[in-house]
């Protein structure tokens with residue numbers, strides 16, 4: 001097992017900067033998910049690491065060895081893409097065996113390795129089939145087998161589940177995570193799907209415009225987003241962002257003064273600009289009954305939209321000039337136009353400065 005270190009990786013395509021001083025450190029045996037919207041540079045990063053494109057600048061180290069100058073095949077890196085690119089005329093067995101044949105390994109050894117891999121992936125019964133006789137999930141497993149059979153140092157996956165239907169995707173992400181842990185291979189996994197990232201990652205790196213915004217465990221990036229972009233990219237429905245202001249030395253939100261704990265208030269006021277932003281996750285907002293007690297702010301609102309999700313319901317609530325999303329399992333039969341009272345606990349508020357950077361207490 002090896003670790004992967006990337007320092008200041010930059011890739012320019014003419015005027016476009018696809019990667020901008022991209023820096024990351026993946027620990028040996030770790031599954032790190034690179035998460036970000038389409039076009040943010042994820043594929044560019046992974047292709048530089050695999051050696052398929054040459055970066056404009058920056059260093060790539062695989063287990064302390066600089067690999068920038070090595071050809072793709074000498075890097076000992078395996079890659080699985082969105083389209084599995086299996087060889088259509090070859091059986092499953094031969095597809096998985098292919099990288100070992102290329103290395104001219106002995107036949108008996110190849111046979112043994114392929115069977116081992118097929119057992120691990122639960123596709124031993126399929127070894128004689130051709131790719132066109134396989135389902136999407138089975139093809140995906142064969143592609144994984146072919147990538148991993150030669151025991152590479154590093155495993156790269158670029159949106160490998162995008163072609164599968166939602167149910168299979170959920171199933172395969174668990175399978176891949178289990179497989180990765182069983183083999184213990186250092187893995188960089190790319191997705192634009194935050195649920196996939198949250199469910200699979202040891203750590204997540206969130207990317208925007210060729211840059212990493214934050215790296216942390218799923219819990220860290222969810223509970224302590226470093227900026228409003230991360231706050232809104234992680235979590236569904238997305239975090240509400242509300243503009244706040246300081247007037248007469250008090251913090252105001254929804255035109256109400258907010259009474260933060262004195263220590264926190266001093267901390268905040270030191271760092272706050274006249275305008276700031278408060279992030280609140282829809283699930284952290286409570287629909288109140290008159291008798292409920294709360295250390296936070298209470299607000300009257302009107303329901304303007306309802307989305308039933310099964311276990312939960314998301315309602316859009318108009319409060320003055322702001323609209324807030326509220327996700328709850330505590331509302332029985334809402335109607336558009338209903339008046340409700342909502343509560344937001346101080347401990348559930350994320351404070352950001354007017355440029356969207358996290359401030360104050362955690």
Ligand SMILES: Nc1ncnc2c1ncn2[C@@H]1O[C@H](COP(=O)(O)OP(=O)(O)O)[C@@H](O)[C@H]1O
Nearest residue numbers: 013016017018037038039040041042043044045
């Ligand atoms: N071969 C290329 N030539 C020119 N621009 C490219 C090329 N490949 C990618 N880009 C640009 O680089 C940026 C990052 O692309 P990419 O790495 O594919 O993003 P992602 O995988 O996150 O969707 C995009 O603006 C894209 O248009």
Ligand SMILES: [Mg+2]
Nearest residue numbers: 042043044158
């Ligand atoms: Mg991509």
